[in-house]
Each structure stands twice: as C-alpha cells, then as structure tokens.
C-alpha cells in the first residue's frame with residue numbers, strides 16, 4: 001500500500017481503519033424473538049452452514065451487466081453474501097440489490113457511520129463534528145488522514161443525521177441488513193503495524209487523537225458526573241469519561257437497531273478485532289450492543305500478528321457474545337496473506353473458533369487463486 005489509509009471509495013483499503021489503511025442477520029430474526037427464545041435459536045444455529053462474504057465498494061458508473069459478471073464470479077467461488085458500500089446512496093443500492101440476488105447473493109448495505117468524509121449535509125454544520133482534547137474540530141483539522149471527518153455521537157442533530165442515513169438504506173427492498181462501519185471514535189491508538197508508516201509513537205493517549213470534547217459532550221457529561229473532563233489531570237484513567245463515550249456509540253447502535261428492525265431488516269457492523277481491543281483503541285465496546293451480527297476486522301497484518309491470531313481473536317469475540325445470540329463473522333484482510341495456504345488456514349481458524357462465517361476485504365483483492373482456494377475450502381469443510 002502506498003498510503004496507510006485510503007478512502008473506501010477508492011476501495012482499496014480495509015475498512016477499519018481504513019484508517020487504517022494507508023491504512024445478519026442473517027438470520028436471526030427480530031430481537032424480540034432472540035430475547036424470548038435464545039437457547040432454541042442458538043441450537044438451531046449449529047445447523048447453519050459456514051458462510052462466506054466479501055466487502056465491495058460500488059461505482060455508479062459501472063452498468064448492471066458488469067456487476068452481474070462480478071457477482072457471478074463470487075457466487076461461483078462459493079461466496080454467499082456481499083456487503084456493498086454505495087456511499088450511502090439508497091438509489092444505487094436499490095439498483096444493485098436485484099442484480100446480486102439474481103446471482104444468489106445476499107446483500108448488506110455497508111455505511112460509513114460516524115466517519116463521514118465529504119458529507120454534503122454535515123459539512124453545512126461545522127458544529128456537528130467531533131472536537132479533540134486540544135480543542136480542534138474534525139471539521140477542518142483531521143487526525144491521521146484527510147478522509148477522517150467524524151461526527152459527534154452525542155449532539156442531537158449529528159446523531160439524527162446518521163440515523164436518517166441508516167433509515168434510508170433500511171428501506172431498500174431485498175437487503176439483509178444495514179452494516180455499520182466506522183461506528184466508533186477515531187483511533188486513540190493506531191494499530192502497531194501502521195505506526196511506522198506515519199512515523200508515529202503513541203505510548204499515551206495523545207490530545208490530538210482524543211475526541212470528543214465538543215460543548216454538547218462536555219455539557220452532557222457534566223450533567224451526569226458533575227465534573228469537566230477538560231479539567232482532568234489524566235483523562236486516560238477517567239473511567240466515567242471513557243464509559244460516557246462507549247455509551248454514546250452504543251446509544252446510536254441501539255437506536256439504529258430499532259430503526260432497521262422497523263423495516264424488517266437486521267443490523268450488523270464491522271468492528272475492531274475483539275471487545276477489549278476495540279475499547280482500548282477506538283472506544284468501541286461491541287459486545288454490549290443491540291445488534292444481530294458483527295464482522296470483526298481481524299486484520300492480522302495491521303497488528304504484526306500471525307495467522308493463528310485470527311483464531312485467537314475470533315474466539316475472544318465468540319466467547320464474549322455467548323448467550324447473546326449475536327452471530328460473529330471473522331473479517332480478514334487479504335493483502336498480508338503470503339499464500340493461498342495461509343488464506344485457507346485463516347478460514348479454518350475462524351470456523352474452528354466459533355465464527356459463523358468469514359468475510360474478505362475486499363472484492364478486488366480476491367485473485368483467481370484465492371477464489372479457487374475459497375471454493376475448495378468450502379467444499380472440504382462441509
């Protein structure tokens with residue numbers, strides 16, 4: 001990669017961090033159903049075949065026939081579902097969903113939730129953007145990369161804007177879920193594998209990467225805790241302040257859950273590798289959310305880890321979700337794999353450690369060799 005972080009629009013990077021990147025519903029039905037008969041559903045889950053998915057970013061200038069060819073390529077390799085980023089366009093999603101379904105693929109509407117670079121509506125409201133501990137707004141002062149433009153999860157207008165976008169996608173006929181990405185704060189710590197590319201050292205929580213100290217957040221926090229985090233000697237050990245931010249993200253997810261279920265869709269999300277890690281790096285505690293399925297981005301290359309770490313992280317998340325009837329699909333980032341054999345090992349690690357599926361980032365990185373490996377691995381794991 002030339003840059004660590006690229007925009008998803010360009011499509012080359014991983015989602016997460018994408019930042020990183022210079023850096024279902026499936027099933028399960030409604031939440032009420034889940035709560036009423038969790039054990040029954042959990043048992044039924046064991047009969048569901050291991051599923052395969054791929055993240056892709058749509059390009060409105062490509063025609064349906066071109067997409068039909070691409071979707072056929074995935075389906076014939078054994079892939080079951082696609083997660084499409086249409087840059088939050090319900091129209092483009094509505095156009096492509098029937099094309100994918102015709103090929104036998106399930107469709108998820110992938111949205112960049114709190115990080116909204118170039119959002120024409122949000123840009124009209126500079127106060128909607130998160131503010132760093134050193135007082136700079138993400139509106140015009142972006143951490144790490146130019147496409148980091150994050151909205152405040154507490155301010156009523158900014159959170160309603162995000163939830164409105166979620167609702168627009170949820171209305172699209174035929175999709176399985178709305179799939180939240182960037183549903184978190186910016187990285188207070190970058191993945192260790194990315195630091196050298198930025199020539200960065202992050203031993204502590206640095207003010208310029210620590211958000212959201214906007215007026216709305218400070219005021220809402222003071223109402224509950226009667227103290228101002230800007231007066232704290234060490235915000236990194238102020239648990240109420242951290243928890244406030246974890247809860248702000250959770251509140252948006254929980255509201256999104258209610259919205260998408262009104263349209264009989266599910267809510268899913270691309271999240272950090274496992275809950276403690278997500279909490280530590282990006283203020284995201286996904287094991288506490290109301291959600292149907294999660295797709296942790298277990299991108300070993302970002303963290304200088306080996307293939308078996310994919311199994312380790314998968315197991316962490318699966319264990320934390322036990323009894324909650326939330327499915328976990330292991331997300332893998334293809335560029336660091338050195339061979340098809342490594343990719344096969346990653347799929348097996350995911351399955352053996354309790355994932356219900358594996359999802360690849362991203363479509364263009366699926367070479368003919370990888371597609372063949374996926375097909376063969378799927379057949380051998382039946």
Ligand SMILES: [Zn+2]
Nearest residue numbers: 152212214217
């Ligand atoms: Zn704020």
